[in-house]
Amino acid sequence: MAEQWHERLVRLQAAKGWSNRETAMHYIALSPFHEETQLDSVLAMFKRYRRGEITNPSPETQQAIAAMFDLPVADFFAQRPLANQNVPDRLSPTEFTDLVAALRMPKVGEAHLAQAEAEVERLCTAYSAQDARSLTVEVDDWLKELASLVHEGRVSLAGHERVIHLTGWLSLLRACLMWDQGDEQATHQARVAAEGFAADLGDNVMAAWTWEIRAWMALTQGDMPNVIAAAEAGIRCAPNASVAAQLHAQKAKAYSRMKDSHKTEVALDRVREVLDSNDLPSNVRNHFSVDPTKASFYAMDAYRTLHGRERLADAMADTVIATSTRPDGTVISPMRLAEAQLTKAVLAARDGSPVTALELAGAALNHERRSQPSLLLVASEVAHELEYRSPADGAEFRNHLRALGAPDSPSS
Structure with missing residues (x-):
């Protein structure tokens, strides 16, 4: 059974180290309907x-409780759990062949463009769990088909714009997939293509996502000033769209690695504000529709790299693990799950439990769907903690990571 909100309240209160009185005071500070004279009734x-x-x-109470922990309401009080939304079924070989044939007709109609849009939505939804190589093949096939539609003039003017729009999102998806596989040049090429499509369309949200990819790349390369610069450029493009939450999260991750607690907290608070101001996306698993439960994922990463926030990082990791799997144990978001397992490995190593740390890290590195740069970045933090507290275990784990292509030291 999924964790209930009151259970999470108890868990996060403990992680904050707040007494019941302190919790009530924090709530009163954020509630529009309570003041300090009502402390006893709030307790x-x-x-x-x-x-x-x-x-x-009440909605106002939910808002105040979620804000106590710098989380959006739709994360703390999940309205549509990630596990409840399935990835759309892939077209059968016959259906795919028929659709491609229709798209190659002299004139392409509304129905077949709508089918193409549904397929692009499916590909963006499959990102979190499908093998990166096989998904890249599908994305490349669709990019070729859409390019031919435009170049051969087989769509109307309105259809032309829809195809360019789909091509832009697929270019962004390809950039993410290529960076997951560690191919910097291919990532750059796909991102630049998306920048061009965003400029042609005047699509500020698409443009903001190109900056988000730049920020992500800089983070995994250890370039924190460029993380912040790219994130701020993206926020200027679309300050109120949900992508801005992910851009603020990149800033939080960078500031936490720069050991700036205040700016980290400010950035996480902006994540909450942006997500609270946006409607819940119709498809919470589409990679480019920011799912509010990612707020816990962002906070987990930031708190892990801020010393003294280990209990909060651990609590957020528990939430990420719970939301990355279905009740039957099926993993629906292996990349998030892997980073949560590595977070717990980092914390176990700090606590002087190398065996537990290695077990958790081994499980994280065993997922087939992975983002190689992100995974190795956090795994290097595990190695760093092990080297400090258990040199033999740390050296062995570091050698394993070198074989996987990890840098020798973490960016934190």
């Missing part, structure tokens, strides 16, 4: 919350 209310006696607090 009584929170006791009922903690016991799960109140299942559906």
Whole structure:
């Protein structure tokens, strides 16, 4: 059974190290309907919350509780869990052949363009779990088909714009896939192509995503000033769109590695504000529709690299693990799961538990779907902690990471 919000409240309160009185005071500071003179009644209310006696607090109460932990409401009080949304079925070989044949007709109609749009949506949704190489093949096939539609003039003017729009998103998806596989040149080429399509369309959200990819690349390369510069450029493109939450998250990750706690907290708070101001996406698994539960994922990474925030990092990792799997144990988001396992490995190593750290790191490195640069970045943090506290284990693990292509030292 999925974790209930009141259970998460108890867990995060413990991670913050707050007493019941401190929790009530934090709540009063954020609630529009309470003040310090009502402390006793708020304390009584929170006791009922903690016991799960109140299942559906008012929207204002939900907002204040989520804000206490710098999380958006739709993360803390999940409206549409990630595990409840399936990836659309892939077309059968016959259906795919028929659609391609229709797209190669002298004139392509609305119905077949709509089918192509559905396929691009499926590809963006499959990103989180499908093998990167096989998904890249599918994306490349579609990019070729869409390019031929434009070059051969087989769509109307309105259809032409729709095809360019689809091509832009597929170029972004290809950039992500190529960076997952560690191919910097191919990533750059796909990202630049997406920049061009965004400029042609005047699509500021698409443009912001090109900057998000730049920020992500800089993060995994250890270039924190460029993470911040790229993120700020992307935010200027689309300050209120959900992509801005991911850009603020990249800033939080960079600031945490620069050991700036205040700026990290400010950036995480902006993540919450942006996601709270946006409607829940119709497809929470589309890679370019920012799922509010990613706020816990972002916070986990930032808190892991800020010393003294280990309990919060651990609590956020538990949330990420829970939301990355279905109740039956099926993994739906292996890349998020891997980083959560590595986070716990880092914390286990700091606690002087090398065996546990190595077990968790081994599980994380065993997922077939992976983002190689991101995975190795966090795995290098595990190696760093092991080298400090258990040199023999650290040296062995570091050698294993070198074989996988990891840098010799973490960017943190």
